[in-house]
Amino acid sequence: MSTRQGLTINSEFRQFIEGEVLPLTSLNGEQFWLDVQGLMEEFMPINKALLAKRESLQRQIDDWHRNNDYTQVDIGAYKQFLTDIGYLVVEGDDFSIITENVDEEIAAVAAPQLVVPIKNARFALNAVNARWGSLYDALYSSDVIPKTGKLKPNGAYNALRGAEVIRIVRNFLDRHFPLESGSHHDVTLYQVYYQQLTAVLKDGTYIGLKYPKQFVAYNGPKNEPTELVFKNNGLHVEIRIAPNSEIGKIDIASIDDVRLEAALTTIMDCEDSVAAVDSEDKIDVYRNWMGLIRGDLSEAVTKGNKTSVREMKKDRTYTDKDGGPYNIRRRSLMFIRNVGHLMTTDTIKDSDGNDIPEGILDGIFTTLIGSLDIGKDRSSKIFNSQTDSIYIVKPKMHGPEEVKFTCDLLTRIEDILGLSQNTVKIGIMDEERRTTVNLKECIRMAKERCIFINTGFLDRTGDEIHTSMEAGAFLPKDKIKNEPWITAYENANVDIGLACGLQGKAQIGKGMWAMPDRMADMLKEKKAHPLSGANTAWVPSPTAAVLHALHYHQVDVFAEQDRIKTRTRASIDDILTLPLLTETLSEEAIMNELDNNVQGILGYVVRWIDQGIGCSKVPDINNVGLMEDRATLRISSQHIANWLHHAICTKEQVINSLKKMATIVDQQNTRDPLYKNMGPDFEQSIAFQAATDLIFKGRQQPSGYTEPLLHQYRRQAKAQ
Numbered sequence: 001m002s003t004r005q006g007l008t009i010n011s012e013f014r015q016f017i018e019g020e021v022l023p024l025t026s027l028n029g030e031q032f033w034l035d036v037q038g039l040m041e042e043f044m045p046i047n048k049a050l051l052a053k054r055e056s057l058q059r060q061i062d063d064w065h066r067n068n069d070y071t072q073v074d075i076g077a078y079k080q081f082l083t084d085i086g087y088l089v090v091e092g093d094d095f096s097i098i099t100e101n102v103d104e105e106i107a108a109v110a111a112p113q114l115v116v117p118i119k120n121a122r123f124a125l126n127a128v129n130a131r132w133g134s135l136y137d138a139l140y141s142s143d144v145i146p147k148t149g150k151l152k153p154n155g156a157y158n159a160l161r162g163a164e165v166i167r168i169v170r171n172f173l174d175r176h177f178p179l180e181s182g183s184h185h186d187v188t189l190y191q192v193y194y195q196q197l198t199a200v201l202k203d204g205t206y207i208g209l210k211y212p213k214q215f216v217a218y219n220g221p222k223n224e225p226t227e228l229v230f231k232n233n234g235l236h237v238e239i240r241i242a243p244n245s246e247i248g249k250i251d252i253a254s255i256d257d258v259r260l261e262a263a264l265t266t267i268m269d270c271e272d273s274v275a276a277v278d279s280e281d282k283i284d285v286y287r288n289w290m291g292l293i294r295g296d297l298s299e300a301v302t303k304g305n306k307t308s309v310r311e312m313k314k315d316r317t318y319t320d321k322d323g324g325p326y327n328i329r330r331r332s333l334m335f336i337r338n339v340g341h342l343m344t345t346d347t348i349k350d351s352d353g354n355d356i357p358e359g360i361l362d363g364i365f366t367t368l369i370g371s372l373d374i375g376k377d378r379s380s381k382i383f384n385s386q387t388d389s390i391y392i393v394k395p396k397m398h399g400p401e402e403v404k405f406t407c408d409l410l411t412r413i414e415d416i417l418g419l420s421q422n423t424v425k426i427g428i429m430d431e432e433r434r435t436t437v438n439l440k441e442c443i444r445m446a447k448e449r450c451i452f453i454n455t456g457f458l459d460r461t462g463d464e465i466h467t468s469m470e471a472g473a474f475l476p477k478d479k480i481k482n483e484p485w486i487t488a489y490e491n492a493n494v495d496i497g498l499a500c501g502l503q504g505k506a507q508i509g510k511g512m513w514a515m516p517d518r519m520a521d522m523l524k525e526k527k528a529h530p531l532s533g534a535n536t537a538w539v540p541s542p543t544a545a546v547l548h549a550l551h552y553h554q555v556d557v558f559a560e561q562d563r564i565k566t567r568t569r570a571s572i573d574d575i576l577t578l579p580l581l582t583e584t585l586s587e588e589a590i591m592n593e594l595d596n597n598v599q600g601i602l603g604y605v606v607r608w609i610d611q612g613i614g615c616s617k618v619p620d621i622n623n624v625g626l627m628e629d630r631a632t633l634r635i636s637s638q639h640i641a642n643w644l645h646h647a648i649c650t651k652e653q654v655i656n657s658l659k660k661m662a663t664i665v666d667q668q669n670t671r672d673p674l675y676k677n678m679g680p681d682f683e684q685s686i687a688f689q690a691a692t693d694l695i696f697k698g699r700q701q702p703s704g705y706t707e708p709l710l711h712q713y714r715r716q717a718k719a720q
Contacts, residue, residue: 005033006351007040010279013347017365021290024372027417035416036364040350043409047341047357050402054703057434058467060085065470071580075573082437082576089400089438096501097447099425101387105333106451107505109234110535110557111264112548114332115512117273117614118288119281121299125310128292130263130542131332132238132313135172136247137257138546139165142519157246166251169258173239176232176553178210187253190241192222195321202252217318217326229318229328232553236261236328263545265507265536266332267393267427268292270362271339272459272630273615275608277711278718279347282361289336290369295382312382333391334384335427335452336370338362340396341405343707359394360409366392367413367424374419390419391451393427396459398703399434403445410449427452427507430493431459431631432703433467437572439493443500453502454509454538455493457486462634464578465642466704473581473646476593477639480579488574494533494561495569503561510537514627516617519547530555533564540617540627581648590649591657596621597636598654599661601691602678604628606665608710609687609717610676619668621661633694633706641698654695662688686717 002011022029064081082088105111116127138144140161145151145168151161173184182201189200197215199207209215216236220226228239242248242256268289270276276285291297298311313330320326339362344355370390376383385391394406410424426449428435428442435442443450464485465474474480490510497508510529513522522539526548529537535557539545585593603618617625626632643649662678662685669675678685690713694706701708 005030005037007033007037008349008353009033010347013279013283016283016287017368020287021365021369024294025368025417032416036348037351039364039409039412039416040348040356040360042412043360043405044350044354044357046405047360050341050398050405051702053401054398057085057087058703061087061467062470065468065472070468070471070578071582075576078576079572087399087434087437089441091440092444094499095444095447097443097450097505099448099450099505100422101389102425102451102505103333103385103387103389105264106391106507109264110530110552110555111235112262112539112545112552113507113509113536114263114266114542114545115269115273115337115538116266118268118270118292118336119274119276119285119614121288121291121297122301122310124268124288124292125297125299125312126542127263127266127268128332128334129310129313129330130266130545131261131330132259133262133542133546133549135169135258135260135546136165138519138543139168142543142547143517144168144520144523144547146520162247166255172550172553173258177214177230177237179207180210182207184253190225190228190239190253192218192225192228192321197228215321217320217328219318227318229326233556235264235549235552237553260546260549262549263332263539263542265335267335267337269337269615270366271337271395275612275614275710275714277714279345281612282345282347286365286369289366290372292334293369293373293384314382331382331384335391335393336366337393337395337427338366340394341402342396342702342705343711363392363406363409364413364416367410367419368417370424371417371419374423388423390424391427392424393429393452395429396432396703396705397428397435397442398432399438400441400445403428403435403442407446407449422448425449425451427454429454429456429459431456432463433460436460436489436492437575439496440500443496443502447500450500450502451506452509453493453497453506454511454536455490456511456631457481458511458631458635460489462631462638462704465635465638466699466701468578469638469642469645469699471578471580473648474639474642475579475581476585476589477597477635483577483579484574485577485579488570488572488577490532492570492572492575494564495567498533498561498565499569503558507536508534508561510534512538512627513540513544513548514632515624516540516544516627517625519544523547523550527551527554530557531560533557533561535561585648590643591653594640594643594649594653594657595661597640598657598691598695599664600626600628601633601636601694602658602662602665602688603668604633605691605694605710606669606675606678606685606687609690609713611674612714612718621664623668630706630710633710634704637694637698637706638704640695641704644695645699651696655692658682658688658692658695686713686720689713 114127116123170185186201187199191198214230216231217229218225230237238259240257241254243254245256248254248256301310318326339358341359343358345358346355348356373384374388539548599621607613615629618628620626666677678688682688
């Protein structure tokens, strides 16, 4: 550790900031640390007071439920109680956000969004490069086409499966880029003729597009173009023509691939999908963020005997219909998700020796690094924002006061870094109950910075259970999804976002598709997200982004938003209706629910603790791979804690389930050479002890969060 201006700073962290980051800015190092110290003195007490208010409100809610039978109390009386204690605030007058300098990927185009752990450079590069993806590859590799019978993929190319890919893609072109007559199935040649696309059909007919403006650019000679670019609902689609390629030489029109603009935005995550518990981890996180912002992040990737270097893609220039340049971005626009207000870090200690809030650390240093993008020469072809904005997603804020605190903190950081006011924009994650019921006032606090709101069933349900822990036992998780409060919550988020003027200025987002191997199901179900008025929704992989992009060609989200504006706003009474258990469950039903929850907890925690993997595809009890992060862990651990508290299950049943499912999880991970078995000596497994504590100490965890225990046990594992 070393000292700077009264702060005690981890030596490696200080060397990283002073040796790698600050030299790229015009900031004076001594003044910078002095400003950081002043910021700590100003904001640490406020941060502490906000957390204390959370606990105070929770105690009052717990006491109310102990003294009142929620099921017998009028919802109006419950709302009045929440208002009296300051949990539910009075809504002010209508307003619209006034956020300026927002990139069009956020404001003007509806498309999928990736969330990726920034600590993993390979994952981060895959995500930032996932703005474009092959529809051919996505269809061929996924279960959208059944992997059975003659269509089963094998080591070599399956021509029948390939033909089915081509058939589906030609149908896509016919549906969204129709010809005046005829079909793309029958096109033998595409040409650019008098500033228009012309297609030659098998019978020799020359035909144009039904909507000529959809054709926007091309590459190569007009009579034999190598690339054709179209646009629908703001999204580009590219046809690649290569007569001599393996696919092109057997295609009637020599098409080698059709590529879609897919993940227009990506959240580079420092939070739920990341296991960062100390200064070493934070340096890795910030160094990757700097590589992404500077455009020089790279990673060597070995497959078989071949090693390649993965880098960020550069933008490309095509020829527009008038012969001028047509520039197309090849990288996803990046947000950076900071951690919430709860956790502290010893990376920096204040003048009294106290660990500082990790959320403040993230705010300062992700913005400092993000500022390297401001004013950058765009001719470099590697940059993030075209409007000189920095985009921070802030999770786990409870109510308007905490949103205001974040905005005030960012104002102070902008002053320190010499940035214009409101350079930093924020995304508000509507995943805490106190934020949900006060969303309008939360947005008001950030009306000059807001570029994003979203919903997420898992964290939101975890907070629902913890907040109302004393009200009674909750329904099984699958049944909670069908309760009125979930629909009201999802609809209210869109209703309030549109009423606050987010349309055309910000994203209204929906949650993750959790099954990356079930793309056929995703294609059937996730269309509901753009239909709900959400102009973005989370996907678990670049392949999923390409396939989800199909929904945004099918749905004009902004037209849906216009329609939704006319409906009655979702009821707060429904949002406050708790999904409590009203029936007696069989012993079999109880054990099935326990085993399902426990298996998910163990499968995630063992990788988090032993290997530092913050997000991964974890096989569930039925061996279906599910994307797991701390949100899934929060809901599962809180659910069991709730059932224990209300005697739906016993401690002995939970322990038996833990040991049984740990053996199964060990078996599911036999092919992982880095995996450490939890059994049969469970007491010696740090991961098993962490999972046990998350359940049995779940009621005592602040807001039901898993971070305090995960950090404690991960540090213990690293020390060994």
